[in-house]
Amino acid sequence: METTGARRPLALLVGVWGLTRVVLLLFVFKVYVFPGPDVTTDVSVIYQGWYDVLRTGTFPAEDVTWQYPPAAALPVLAPGLVWWLDYLSAFLVLAFTADLAVLLLLLDAARPRGRTLRGAWVWVAGVPLLGPTVYARYDVMVTAVAVAALLAGARHPRLMGALTAFGAMLKVWPVLLLVAVRARAAWLWAAVTAGALAAVFALAMPGAFAFLTFQRERGTEVESLGGLVLHVARQYGWDGQVLLNYGSVEFLGPYVDAVSTGALVLSGLAFGWLLLWRLRARRFPPHTLADASLVAVLMFVTTSRVISPQYMLWLVGLAAVCLCFRDSVMRVPVALVLVASFVTVLEFPVWFAHVVASDALGVTLLFVRNGLLVCATVLAARALWRSTVTPPAAVPAAPPAARAKETSPPS
Numbered sequence: 001m002e003t004t005g006a007r008r009p010l011a012l013l014v015g016v017w018g019l020t021r022v023v024l025l026l027f028v029f030k031v032y033v034f035p036g037p038d039v040t041t042d043v044s045v046i047y048q049g050w051y052d053v054l055r056t057g058t059f060p061a062e063d064v065t066w067q068y069p070p071a072a073a074l075p076v077l078a079p080g081l082v083w084w085l086d087y088l089s090a091f092l093v094l095a096f097t098a099d100l101a102v103l104l105l106l107l108d109a110a111r112p113r114g115r116t117l118r119g120a121w122v123w124v125a126g127v128p129l130l131g132p133t134v135y136a137r138y139d140v141m142v143t144a145v146a147v148a149a150l151l152a153g154a155r156h157p158r159l160m161g162a163l164t165a166f167g168a169m170l171k172v173w174p175v176l177l178l179v180a181v182r183a184r185a186a187w188l189w190a191a192v193t194a195g196a197l198a199a200v201f202a203l204a205m206p207g208a209f210a211f212l213t214f215q216r217e218r219g220t221e222v223e224s225l226g227g228l229v230l231h232v233a234r235q236y237g238w239d240g241q242v243l244l245n246y247g248s249v250e251f252l253g254p255y256v257d258a259v260s261t262g263a264l265v266l267s268g269l270a271f272g273w274l275l276l277w278r279l280r281a282r283r284f285p286p287h288t289l290a291d292a293s294l295v296a297v298l299m300f301v302t303t304s305r306v307i308s309p310q311y312m313l314w315l316v317g318l319a320a321v322c323l324c325f326r327d328s329v330m331r332v333p334v335a336l337v338l339v340a341s342f343v344t345v346l347e348f349p350v351w352f353a354h355v356v357a358s359d360a361l362g363v364t365l366l367f368v369r370n371g372l373l374v375c376a377t378v379l380a381a382r383a384l385w386r387s388t389v390t391p392p393a394a395v396p397a398a399p400p401a402a403r404a405k406e407t408s409p410p411s
Contacts, residue, residue, distance in 0.1 A: 106120040150289065220259050285327060298377040
């Protein structure tokens with residue numbers, strides 16, 4: 001009876017995962033049409049165009065939309081291994097497989113004592129909240145690597161270091177997973193792995209690091225925190241434009257550079273706080289590695305000049321790892337991330353035209369989503385500081401009479 005009762009939550013979780021993923025697949029394979037622009041065109045047009053260049057042995061160095069580290073070539077080329085499917089179908093199948101891999105990792109992580117299925121539930125619920133965009137970007141594959149790295153954690157520091165470096169060579173942000181790592185082996189393996197991958201790609205394929213220039217020249221994207229300033233400015237006569245630029249929909253015009261600089265300053269302040277936290281932290285319980293990673297990536301996403309919808313998937317993956325630990329202090333920030341994920345699918349793709357137009361609905365959606373991210377970031381940073389830096393409250397000493405009573409033998 002006890003075994004049957006223990007299996008029911010797992011069966012329910014797997015069932016919900018299967019049902020929600022079937023719905024996502026029906027949307028991306030266009031059996032049903034999801035509201036808003038077609039999110040799969042990034043795969044069928046942009047990714048496939050990169051694939052045609054990469055398979056010749058060089059990076060698309062002349063394409064300003066290529067803004068990724070060299071290992072990003074691997075997920076772009078991977079659909080070619082599924083040779084019996086067209087490129088789009090093969091990519092979607094691989095994205096689905098990465099989603100399944102994350103679920104299996106989280107289920108395995110729930111087995112040790114002191115762990116829980118809550119983390120797996122965060123992943124099961126969070127992914128469909130973001131809609132079909134999840135399967136139409138390679139971020140789900142990067143997130144799978146990041147989840148595997150975090151779950152390797154303190155027990156396998158070398159593996160964590162290698163996976164973190166590999167993830168960073170796919171899309172940079174996983175390097176933030178090292179913020180709370182103390183094991184030298186993890187840092188050493190991260191450095192060796194990153195160096196080896198960089199050398200291989202630099203020697204084997206020309207243009208491996210052209211992405212650095214394109215990233216530097218990006219502006220302020222319409223969904224970002226800084227973009228809100230320009231959305232409001234449009235209501236008061238600001239005469240800038242909203243155009244497709246460097247692969248995303250960005251603001252162009254007066255004062256955009258100042259807003260972008262402001263975002264960089266905020267990012268600098270956020271990373272300064274992370275450095276201060278790392279120097280001051282004195283307690284590192286098992287959940288700190290995941291909690292600190294979520295805080296770091298929240299800060300990166302919230303202050304970035306670009307907040308693309310797929311960025312939310314990174315947060316959902318890290319949030320899921322946090323809640324694998326019963327003692328995680330990230331419960332409220334995780335809840336806010338999930339709500340922000342739902343608002344994200346409303347602003348893109350459902351009502352993205354309203355966002356581009358800066359009308360009341362579009363601006364309201366952005367205020368809500370970005371406001372949730374700011375709240376999640378502040379609360380997560382506060383919780384992390386209190387759990388690792390702030391001294392625990394001292395237990396007040398008992399008065400002498402009480403101590404004498406406690407120590408005297410019973411009559």
